[in-house]
Amino acid sequence: MKIQSVELREVALPLVTPFRTSVGSQDDRNALLVKVTTADGAVGWGECVAEDDPYYFPEYLSGEREVIRRWLAPTLAAETDLRSAQVPGLLGPLRAHTMAKAAIEMAVLDAELRDLGVSLAQHLGAVHSSVPVGVSVGITDTLDELLKQVENYLAEGYSRVKLKIEPGWDLEPVRLVREAFGDDLALQVDANTAYGLVDIPHLRRLDDFGLVLIEQPFQPDDLDSHVRLAARIDTPVCLDESIRSARDAATALRMDACSIINIKPGRVGGYLESRRIHDLCSAVGVPVWCGGMLETGLGRAANLALAALPGFTLPGDISATARYYERDITAAFVLEDGQLRVPDGPGIGILPDPDALEDATTAVETLTF
Ligand code: OSB
Ligand code: MG
Incomplete structure (x- = not known):
């Protein structure tokens, strides 16, 4: 494909309930959508x-x-025969900015696969047509409020509950x-x-x-403290913020800093x-699960494709x-x-x-090449 234009669109979506973690609280999700149009008229969406x-991650919207706008889109648009598999290699020389890279890679994958009539799930190697999912429950003002929220989510049928802690x-x-919901509830915590x-x-x-696990208790670059905790605690240690690439994952596992990994495509630079x-x-033999960033339906659709791979056992x-x-x-x-x-x-x-x-759009800009 040849990229002809890239639309950058900001949308603002009010959350149904404020989402509070140890690093902050938010009432709205402002997302950046990336729409790629090719010279042949194929269209792909990324988030x-x-x-x-x-606060959660060094990158910001x-x-x-x-x-x-300045680097990723022009780099990919310069290719006259772009394939999605080349995107990580083409963007690799640009440092960091995994969330920006993931967004444009998702749009290129979507455009390419739509044109081929292949689903992202099939392309990635999915083996399930539906997946059990969990819910991440923010810090609430009172314990009663927390119990009420968990009760409602369980009534809706969620397969596991993650509590934010600090x-x-x-x-x-x-x-x-x-105590309220019993020993069978799959329960985990995230300290951010x-x-x-x-x-x-x-x-x-x-x-x-x-x-089930404790997620990211210490600073992103502090693998050493995670190693020390993992050696002293029976609860499995899981990393989120510390893992920005497959190399980070390999390093963390080799050091025994964790025994489970949360994979968020945005944090690691994409679906590939x-x-x-x-x-x-x-x-x-290390279990993985798909993390979330309060995505719109676009990002969650792609995350579901990823979560249907065989190693996503949690x-x-x-x-x-409705949760968002x-x-x-x-x-x-x-x-x-x-x-x-x-x-x-x-x-x-x-x-x-x-x-x-x-209705949700707050800003649009179109880059043409
Ligand atoms: O640490 O997993 C996290 C949302 C924003 C930033 C960081 C995190 C989260 C979540 C939300 O936990 C999970 C979801 O999208 O449902
Ligand atoms: Mg987390």
């Missing part, structure tokens, strides 16, 4: 998962938009949720880097609650690098539309027996609804 501010909001919420080495004795007390991490982890943070938005820019994803269906149409298998897209 950049960068947040407004660099307006910065990633600039990176796509110092002062850890053992007690976990204990109460475990809120702890330090000195908290290891405290974190070990989580072993009383039979958790995500598959490499999946393949590497499968080869050494439910991901890919919830039904009253009105998404795509048709809603609905939970069926705790599972979401993997889109099987060409490309990512879903398109934005034109009216919903228009």
Whole structure:
């Protein structure tokens, strides 16, 4: 293909409930959508998962938009016979900006596969037509409010629950949720880097609650503290923020810094690098699961394709539309027996609804080449 234009569109979607983690709270999801149009008229959609501010990850939405505009789109548009498989290699010399790279790679994959009539799921090697999914529950003002939220999500059928934790909001919420909903509930926690080495004795007390895993207790570049925790705690340690590539994954596993990996395509530079991490982890028997960034229906469609690969043996943070938005820019994803269906149409298998897209749009810019 030859890229003829790239549309950068910002959309603002109010969340149905504020989402609070140890690094901040948000009421809206502002997403950057990337639409690629080829010289032959094929169209592909990508979503950049960068947040407004660099609290979770160093990249941020307006910065990633600039990176796509100035460097990534022109680099790919210079190719007269672009194939999606070349994208990681072509963008590799540009440092970091994995979220921008992932967004434009997703759009190129979508355009290419739509044209071929092949689904992203099939292209990546999916083996499931639907996948069990979990829900990520933010920090709430009160414990009662947390229990109410978990109760509602369980009534909807979610297969596992992830609680956000931070110092002062850890053992007690976990204990109460475990007591209220029983030992069979698949329960895990995510600290988003809120702890330090000195908290290891405290974190070990989580072993009383039979958790599936503890996600990213320490700073992204602090693999050493994760190694020390993993050696002292029975609960499996999982990394999110620390893993930005297949090489990072290999290093973390070799060091025994974790025994489970959360794969977020945006964080690792795309769906192709995500598959490499999946393949590497499968080869050494390490479970992986698909993380989420409160994506619109576009990003969640693609995440479902990834989560249908055989090594994704734990439910991901890919919830039904109703958990995030009253009105998404795509048709809603609905939970069926705790599972979401993997889109099987060409490309990512879903398109934005034109009216919903228009209503959510806050800015559009078109680059032509
Ligand atoms: O750490 O997994 C995280 C959302 C934004 C930033 C970081 C994280 C999250 C989530 C949301 O946990 C998961 C979802 O999209 O449902
Ligand atoms: Mg996380």
